Amino acid sequence: MVTCHTCREHIPGLLQGVLSPALVAELGSHLAGCEACQTELAEEQALSRRLREVAHYRLSADLRAQIEGQLEGKTWMGIPTWVTWRWLAAAAVLLLALAISPLMLIRRDPLRTFIPEATRKHREMVVQHELFAFPDVGPEGSAELPRLVSEQLGLPVTSLFLGDSDLVFMGARPLVAGDRKGVVIVYADHYGWVSSLQCVSAPEIEVPKRNRLQVEAFHPYHTQVDSLQVLVWKQEEMACFLVAQASDQELADLFLKVRRGM
């Protein structure tokens, strides 16, 4: 017997014509006697009509002709046409930045640079979490995350904490901290409190011996910036920054989950 809940769940499929004839018949019987579900169906049909009004962008005739020309059995060009002067200029700037970056590394105290950067990025992620969803790597794409992080950092990363029933994985984004590549991974608990783990490729950084916390067998560096707690530790050539607005005990619990997941 079909309930209202089941019926409503299947209305999009009904409108799309993807349901089995048996299920369609069952839904039909339910709909015939349920006024509330009839209203729901009418609203969904109205939405489908509205969706047909969605802007449908069309390719310009010029670009179509250009692509047609490229596809018409011509030699594969080494540099596709979308590589314009802008791309070449960007590549030149990148090469220059790469050439200069080793000189910059020598002069900086890495933690002095990274910790404010990590808390700034954390605050940005909190706002993002409140205003927008994360479009890049969502919870469904989390299995892909270690691979993406490995690619971004250029370091082997085989596992990451991907959330649990208390701490949900919200999404991940690439980041640039100073001149380093990194990734920020965002988690949120049931109350909406956001924690972020930021991993940066930093082979030469040494975590100071002072201000260490003992959390079971681990000894991360601890500091506080305004109301945010920050833990820092190294894993091989990767520096990790865990940022959260949490009590000491909550921070320790959070750290253990994240650290054990890596």
Next chain:
Amino acid sequence: MITPEPEFERLVLEHLDGLYNLARWLTRNMDEAQDLVQETALKALKARDQFRGGTTLTAWLYRILRNSFIDRYWKRQREPSGQDDDLPGVLRELEQALEETEIEHLRPLVAADINRALKALPEQWRTTVLLAEVEGLTWEEVAEVMDCPLGTVQSRIFRARRVLRQLLKDYAPEDKGGE
């Protein structure tokens, strides 16, 4: 040298408008969307030997386009330079939203509502709805493009439609007030 098969070319060309439409919705930028379509067509041509039965060409092409978009996004985040990229993500999104709101004033109000609601959805939901409801892909094809199980497509469509209906209701009073 790669000599494309005429049949394959023709099929790719047939999909250009649909690919461009999704590219526009993903990038929200005409030039970038054009680059993305061009890149997709060339990648498809180069990798046509990798196209296998078991998936449709439609799903395969949309998947190349979406993966290229995600790759570009990640690459762009790695580059420290660039005026727009210096803006925090939130400001960039707000700026884009403002620009697009202006454009929407030029369209009929009724269409603006649905476009605005669709833009408010997370990318994964928006793309799922666009592919299934606007481009007419089957749910299996959408699952192929989005690289997720069929159940996830079903759930995204269900949740996205819920949110769209709510957003359209939210927009309705303020639009009526302007009449």
